[in-house]
Amino acid sequence: MxxxxxxxxxxxxxxxxxxxxxxxxxxxxxxxxxxxxxxxxxxxxxxxxxxxxxxxxxxxxxxxxxxxxxxxxxxxxxxxxxxxxxxxxxxxxxxxxxxxxxxxxxxxxxxxxxxxxxxxxxxxPQWKVGAEPDLMVMDLDPGAPAGLAECCGVALLIRERLAADGVDSYPKTSGRKGMQLLCPISGRQSADTVSAYARRIADELARDAPKSITAQMAKRLRPGKVFIDWSQNNAAKTTVAPYSLRAQPVPAVSTPLHWAEVEAAAEGEPGAVRQFPAAEVLSRIEEYGDLLIELLDGGPELPTR
Structure with missing residues (x-):
């Protein structure tokens, strides 16, 4: 040995x-x-x-x-x-x-x-030690044959809907098959309140686009659709951190994105958004810096109704 x-x-x-x-x-x-x-x-x-x-x-x-x-x-x-x-x-x-x-x-x-x-x-988690959540996450999980391009289309719908409530959102890949939107929030509302808001937005979008979006957990409802997983905001849940490696055949990374890349992918541009490998993410940092740095500045309270 x-x-x-x-x-x-x-x-x-x-x-x-x-x-x-x-x-x-x-x-x-x-x-x-x-x-x-x-x-x-x-x-x-x-x-x-x-x-x-x-x-x-x-x-x-x-x-x-x-x-x-x-x-x-x-x-x-x-x-x-x-x-x-x-x-x-x-x-x-x-x-x-x-x-x-x-x-x-x-x-x-x-x-x-x-x-x-x-x-x-x-x-x-979406919270820091001793505090309420300062992040909300909208986790987008595609059911085959839907993929990242479809996730990007749904991400644009979520961005628009959240913006109507004064909530900013920042996209990143999951490093696997989907992506997440991270939203800075006040840190003054409970995880239950944040989760209820995320669910309300997911349900609303699923009603508006039932052929392409689901907000229900049942896997039998997901093929060909993007599941908006609002439950990631439960206090006991965690989300892969930005820049974390993932256990894939190649060392893919959960990678922050420009919204322009998301828009291009939603319009069908090949390779505009993919699961980027570690070496490429290091190059992106040199070129763009941290695209999620504004998450650290906090955000608004979420509307409760």
Missing amino acids: AREQRVRVEVEGRGLELSNLDKVLYPASGFTKGEVIDYYTRISEALLPHLRNRPLTRIRYPNGVDGAFFFEKNAPASTPDWVRLERLPSPGSSKAREVLDYVVCDDLPTLVWLANLAALELHT
Whole structure:
């Protein structure tokens, strides 16, 4: 058996031991753990503000995206003492725990430590520790043969409807088959209020365009339509973070988009919106900066009726 390779590094004053940097985590593309760590390091300036102060759910793939994986909310026993932990209620815990010690990724050393654990996917709630939701998400899930182009068409309808209520929306791909719209909100309303508003908008659009949109959970109703999943705003739910890798054959990323790209895709322009790989996302950051930076400034209260 090959001996495990370990390398000591220092990241912003924190000592870390990295292991098996040559291990391939994305077999179809040959993308290694070292490249995962490199990606998260290089994207960190844009990514970390979207993780900061939010309890983190990780999906770990220790043997690569083709191997077994597991969701991790509680901090592992080996967590360094400098990693920020927050003890929080955990409704729906698979181990029936009332509270868990969540990792909060506020800095680059924590992000590198997570990447070394093969925590490829990073998911956060719409709220920060100790606060009400400051984000609303409209999750668009296409049912084949509908795809990203159809999601983009629905995203434009949602943007227009939300704008009528004074709510801004910012698009990103999911890194899988769909996309999400993220909306900055006040942080002064409960998750139940936010979820009820999102459901009302989804139901309204589904009534207006029943052949292309559904707001119902039943999978039998989804073929050929885009499901607007309003339930992602439940306080116990999480959404993949902007710039997170996804466990796909290639290292695809949940990628912020320009609305012009969404419009072009809805009009049928090939490749205008797709599930972008890590290398391309790094190039997009250099060209555009963080397209979601305005999420950090907060937003309005949602109308309650």
